[in-house]
Amino acid sequence: MPSDELFLVRLRKTENLRSRGIDPYPRSYHRTHTATEAVEQFELAEVSGEGEAETDEVSIGGRIIGMRGMGRVTFCDILDGSGKVQAMFRSNALGDAYETLKDLDLGDWIGVSGAMTRTRRGEVTIQASSLAVLCKSLRPLPEKWHGLTDTEARYRQRYLDLIANPEARRVATIRSRMVSAIRRFMDRRGFMEVETPMLVPVPAGGMAHPFETRHNALSRDLFLRIATELHLKRLIVGGIEKVYEIGRIFRNEGIDASHNPEFTTMESYEAFADYNDVMRLVEDLVSTVATEVTGSPIVEYGDQQINFSPTWPRLSLVDQVQKHSGISLTESQTIDSLKAKMRSAGIDTANQVSWAGLVDKLISTAVEPRIVQPTFLVDYPVQVSPLAKRTAHDPRLVERFEAFAAGMEIANAFTELNDPVDQRARFEEQEQLRADLPQEEWDRLDEDFLIAIEHGMPPTGGLGMGMDRLAMLLSGQRTIREVVLFPQMRS
């Protein structure tokens, strides 16, 4: 237990309360109103009532975040989940209970009962007729005016951030409303929400480095999933024709402004659909969700305005790469030729050892940052898309798109590969690439999944969306750490 002065003073106050017969940690408190409800009810009564507004007694509960003592009268700002309300304590109204204030500090939880009134300075205030201690706090709050700005403390002790900074509460609320709006949208469209395993024997369905773990009773090594894709497709095989999952996935890779080792995706799969249907789903979903969450399909992001209203442009990936870098992907099919062209275009290729890796790098440096308004880039090289079906016109390309906005990738989708022989060949190629180039990430052959689609998966359009990045866009945040309540930190 800490021995600093502030802590000891508060412990002493806690004992003072007990010695006066006040339980500093009572079991419950029944409030009749939130802070905001109490204020709004009073303002309504003022408008509709004649003469002086009067309300019945209300009871509110919250944390003291401001205290202004004037001797025989004290004003407190009380914060609850709805907002803030001022409480006024007068010694002649409270009698002995007024002395309780001496043992209260900023940060303590109290309950206040009384009639609402408006003070001389015009603030709607609860005039206390009784005061209840709900929880004595032992540690001080961050400074009242500047709040908590230290980023490290804001991430490690998010509760302090939430208490001190309204912006932290706003961002958390936007994310929550975004997720529920997505859920409502998908449910309205007839998709069924499911949960699939997080502990998997094969970390397949993407190109990512997995977290490893072990189940003792089964005496078996397992991995945390890197994607939900392959299990959701098994459900398509099982006849669940419209299915989705909002879930955490895990990638054992670097941490930066747009990457946290655990993050949330929404993946959906729809039988009898292709990637054109999925594009319409994505633009409808994002514009609907943006409107529900922010009130408008047009979102401010930095100094940009992003308009999510349909219809988003569909642009050929190969054309866009050509346009922005001068490089033709279809004519640069070998590592050496692509690398040479990227180097002469001024792109650093030192860390890339595969054609797929070069393409990733090329898209992320030459194309992605230039896309501000929501855009679909369509038809990707088959080498970077082992789970997508080839296009009818060119077997080197697949029916895949990625959606970009504000220079960020927000969705990735395909017409799903349902030819089990081609899928097995693609997996085998991935395994061969890993054997040859283990320094890069490759997808993994999942035999159990192959058996599933060998039973027949209907034509299917699939989608993956990054929830964290969408939350960044809708809340105007520049780093993923701001939209994840408890981001991963060192030691």
Next chain:
RNA sequence: GGGCCGGUAGCUCAGUUUGGCCAGAGCGUCGGACUUUUAAUCCGGGUGUCCUGGGUUCGAAUCCCAGCCGGCCCA
């Protein structure tokens, strides 16, 4: 993995360039005054592993080295 910036009181920060007069301010806290304040005001008091460990020096928050933690950029 590399570069740059930062870490000083519970919180927000100054002091580091140019080593000593340097352990500082505000908020909070403690004592006192005050019955309509709202960053309340007024009077008075104590804030401390200057991130950690070495080194240089008569003397280090300040200079040097190593490390830890955070941020930004690059890979």
